[in-house]
Amino acid sequence: MPAVVTKKKRGRPKKIKEPHTHPTEYFLQLEVGGQLYFGDGLSMLEALHNLEQPAKIVTKGVLHIRVGDRKRARPMIIPQMKRLFFPIAQVVIAKQLEQGF
Numbered sequence: 001m002p003a004v005v006t007k008k009k010r011g012r013p014k015k016i017k018e019p020h021t022h023p024t025e026y027f028l029q030l031e032v033g034g035q036l037y038f039g040d041g042l043s044m045l046e047a048l049h050n051l052e053q054p055a056k057i058v059t060k061g062v063l064h065i066r067v068g069d070r071k072r073a074r075p076m077i078i079p080q081m082k083r084l085f086f087p088i089a090q091v092v093i094a095k096q097l098e099q100g101f
Contacts (some may be wrong), residue, residue, distance in 0.1 A: 004095060015088055027070070030054070032061035032081065045094040048084065057081050 012019070026047040032054050052055030061081050063074045069096040076084075083089045 006045075016086050027066040029064040029066075030061055030084070031064065031080070032057060039062045043094070044089060044098045048090045048094055051084065063097075074100075 006009065026041055026044050028039040028047045028051050030039075030051060035054065037052040037054055039047045039049075041047035041050050057078055060078065061076055063076055063081075063084070065072045084093060
């Protein structure tokens with residue numbers, strides 16, 4: 001009877017996770033119809049809470065996000081911009097915005 005030869009399993013090498021260090025400050029700038037509205041905070045959620053609310057949103061806009069030295073601009077349609085100011089939706093939106101960084 002021949003000897004049983006077992007094959008060595010080769011898997012993908014595991015990724016080494018580096019600790020994610022968050023910058024100290026988040027800056028948001030909402031550009032709507034030529035007007036600029038600002039918000040900042042120590043977390044994305046806090047920056048969303050501190051974002052100034054326009055009197056009326058009737059046009060598309062751009063949300064500029066700055067975290068430390070990284071910048072990102074996100075175009076938004078009217079319903080998305082209105083949702084920025086709903087307290088329940090802010091938690092979800094903060095997580096979505098933070099994933100891009």
